[in-house]
Amino acid sequence: MYSSSPAGAPVVREPLHAPVAHLVRGGVVEGIHYGSVVVLGADGRVEFQLGDIEAAFYPRSAVKPLQAVAMLRAGLPLDGALLSLAAASHSGEERHLAGTRRILELAGLTEDDLRNVPDMPFDPVVRDAWVREGRLPSRLAQNCSGKHAAMLWTARLNGWSLTDYLDPGHPLQQAIQEIVEDLTGQRVARVTVDGCGAPLFSISLHGLARALSRITSAAPGTPEAQVADAMREHAEMASGSGRDVASLMRAVPGLLAKDGFEGVQVAALPDGRAIAVKIADGANRARIPVAAAALARVGVDPELLTEFAGEPLLGGGEPVGCVRAVRALDPVPLAASA
Numbered sequence: 001m002y003s004s005s006p007a008g009a010p011v012v013r014e015p016l017h018a019p020v021a022h023l024v025r026g027g028v029v030e031g032i033h034y035g036s037v038v039v040l041g042a043d044g045r046v047e048f049q050l051g052d053i054e055a056a057f058y059p060r061s062a063v064k065p066l067q068a069v070a071m072l073r074a075g076l077p078l079d080g081a082l083l084s085l086a087a088a089s090h091s092g093e094e095r096h097l098a099g100t101r102r103i104l105e106l107a108g109l110t111e112d113d114l115r116n117v118p119d120m121p122f123d124p125v126v127r128d129a130w131v132r133e134g135r136l137p138s139r140l141a142q143n144c145s146g147k148h149a150a151m152l153w154t155a156r157l158n159g160w161s162l163t164d165y166l167d168p169g170h171p172l173q174q175a176i177q178e179i180v181e182d183l184t185g186q187r188v189a190r191v192t193v194d195g196c197g198a199p200l201f202s203i204s205l206h207g208l209a210r211a212l213s214r215i216t217s218a219a220p221g222t223p224e225a226q227v228a229d230a231m232r233e234h235a236e237m238a239s240g241s242g243r244d245v246a247s248l249m250r251a252v253p254g255l256l257a258k259d260g261f262e263g264v265q266v267a268a269l270p271d272g273r274a275i276a277v278k279i280a281d282g283a284n285r286a287r288i289p290v291a292a293a294a295l296a297r298v299g300v301d302p303e304l305l306t307e308f309a310g311e312p313l314l315g316g317g318e319p320v321g322c323v324r325a326v327r328a329l330d331p332v333p334l335a336a337s338a
Helices: 060-073 080-086 094-107 124-133 145-157 171-184 205-216 223-233 244-251 284-297 302-308
Strands: 018-025 028-040 046-050 191-193 199-201 256-260 264-268 274-279 312-315 318-325
Touching (some): 018 274, 018 284, 028 205, 028 284, 060 080, 060 145, 060 171, 060 199, 060 205, 060 223, 060 256, 060 264, 080 145, 080 223, 094 145, 145 171, 171 199, 171 205, 205 223, 205 256, 205 264, 223 256, 244 284, 244 302, 264 284, 274 284, 284 302, 284 318
Antiparallel strands (some): 018 028, 018 318, 028 046, 191 199, 256 264, 264 274, 312 318
8 A cells, every 4th residue: 555644635626727739730820729737757756747737637547557456456366468458448349348258257247247338339440340230339349348347356256246336335436446545645536427337536637647657666466567567568458459549558668558538648657757648628639649748758768759749630631730749848858957
């Protein structure tokens, strides 16, 4: 445990976001994405911040590595690809569906025991194929099904009830909240319901970065290290083929990264350096370029991040601009930081 007495909960307020990304077309700033960014050094101190990193916010699926740690601490015997799937926002590919079925099989359960919301696959190519084949939304295809299957197995192993495993007062969810507070170092501000139906805990952006830093820098063999290793080694199981977060983990050695709906991105290196990003309007196109800029600022070689600098803006089918992080996120020259 990291702290027997986590700090108080972050303040619930309108976040004081700042410009974090520009849409530049033909040399003119056409639009601005607001948000917040925090960069932590290996010692856990804030090395850079932009916007509001202490206000309460919902990390959405970026909290899944923390939930996976909690389930391992509660006895879940998963590792490798299936553990990565337990922390996944998967694309709904056949390997994701097969993996979720396998977790349920190991638990002695079936798809009917899941309580997540039925949905189509997250990946648009896979989803289009489902539509052509006349397949209907299912709980298995929904992008959080691996997490839900793991939650059910954890509940069964501990003798907890299964039908209400998503109730915030359920022993499983209470155990998860305890670990979220342990890893973030702060009390949860509010509890609501995520899109999949699971409880969602409001923390700060700073707390989210601190939690992932603790996960990636944990001692080998700990639940934290097991989750980090599984997600890095099976990045496509934690996301999907062609997903930017998987590509980011492959591009930067040792990096653990997790995205979340509404423009959330968190990433951390094995030495504890970490970044967290929240795009205020939830725009996905600003999430990765801002995260890449933050990673460069924390010391990742910019050459490794070239493909994540931002998608082009098109005019007549040709590139005429781009989405790019604001200049405030540019890496600090060594001479200036000496």
